[in-house]
Amino acid sequence: MINQLNLFIELVRLKKPIGFMLLFWPCSWGLTIAYDFNQDLEKYFWFLLLFLVGAILMRSAGCIINDIVDSDFDKKVERTKNRPIASGKISKIKAFTYAMVLCGIAFLVLIQFNKFTILMALLSMPLAFTYPLMKRFTYWPQLFLGITFNYGLVLAWISITNEISIIPVIFYLGAIFWTLGYDTIYGFQDIKDDEIIGVKSASIKFKNEPKKILFFSYFFFVTSLLFMGILMDFKIQYFLFLSIPMTHLILQVKKLNISLPDVCLKIFKSNNFLGLLILMNILIGKLL
Numbered sequence: 001m002i003n004q005l006n007l008f009i010e011l012v013r014l015k016k017p018i019g020f021m022l023l024f025w026p027c028s029w030g031l032t033i034a035y036d037f038n039q040d041l042e043k044y045f046w047f048l049l050l051f052l053v054g055a056i057l058m059r060s061a062g063c064i065i066n067d068i069v070d071s072d073f074d075k076k077v078e079r080t081k082n083r084p085i086a087s088g089k090i091s092k093i094k095a096f097t098y099a100m101v102l103c104g105i106a107f108l109v110l111i112q113f114n115k116f117t118i119l120m121a122l123l124s125m126p127l128a129f130t131y132p133l134m135k136r137f138t139y140w141p142q143l144f145l146g147i148t149f150n151y152g153l154v155l156a157w158i159s160i161t162n163e164i165s166i167i168p169v170i171f172y173l174g175a176i177f178w179t180l181g182y183d184t185i186y187g188f189q190d191i192k193d194d195e196i197i198g199v200k201s202a203s204i205k206f207k208n209e210p211k212k213i214l215f216f217s218y219f220f221f222v223t224s225l226l227f228m229g230i231l232m233d234f235k236i237q238y239f240l241f242l243s244i245p246m247t248h249l250i251l252q253v254k255k256l257n258i259s260l261p262d263v264c265l266k267i268f269k270s271n272n273f274l275g276l277l278i279l280m281n282i283l284i285g286k287l288l
Contacts, residue, residue, distance in 0.1 A: 011067065011084045011095060012060035012102075018269050020052075020059040022182070023149055025275030026175050027051035030156030030168055032282045033232060050109055051156060057106040062128055064099040068092050069132040077193040117159045124151045135194075139205040142187065146179030167231045174224020178271075181217035181252075184210075186268040188258040203258075210258050218249040225278070234285035241284050245277040 013019055028048060035044050067074065067085045074086035084090040110121050127148045134141035150172055157168035180202065187194070187203030188210065194201060206213040222242075229238045252270065257263045 007084050013063050018272050020056045021272045023059050024052050024055035026150040027152035027156045028279050030153035034157040034160035050112055054109045057102050061099045061102040064095050065129050066132040073197055076197045113159045114162050116162050117155055121155055135199040139200045142180045142183040142202045145183055146176035149179050150175035170224050171228045174221045177217040177220040181214050182268055182271040185264050188264045189261040211253050214253045222246055237288045238285035241281050248274050
């Protein structure tokens, strides 16, 4: 029983919280820009908790689906060859059952929100489960991941306002490029193996000019933060504090060395802290 539990934890990457945190941060941003902090904060913190739980559940289910689809590839990549499905420790049928149970629990979380949020979340499901296939057809799977991973920003806005607006859409579009940047950094770890087995990625496409794609991606992200602050009518404090996450992003580009996988992983993981910085930035804009 303990062995099976450990395999499940390994399968859904619970010991690597960076994945679900990168899914959660956009949700927290969308919730915070939409929330009226003159009201009781109980709903705000309750919704934050719901989005965190949802992020953990959906990221866990997504990991399983990804590993089922990519099991043949994972066997040939040094970093992934010992994953439970690739190594044969868990069957694909059992893994798929786990994924469906996780999705069922996630649905129970989802129905705590308004009907518009539920509808928009269900419409995003095809995105979440087709992402693993993208690396077979395009050099832009990281862009597709960004479209999927940051969708919670819009959902969180809708959960409060029950309507869509240009503000979360602009922020969402910028966050897509944030994900394009950090997941391209992550992909630099596997370039040699990926080229051998024939999968595609932005990391491979830009291996000869890696900092160019990062500068481009992070420029669009920062631009979206500036526009969002203007549209939200944030005061000068927001824009001054924005220099801190901007510096963080610049240092990511500066420190990148694609020939050192450990450096790439460290820079990738630093985006968890960046997510917190952006949340603090938004709170400053809302409260000061």
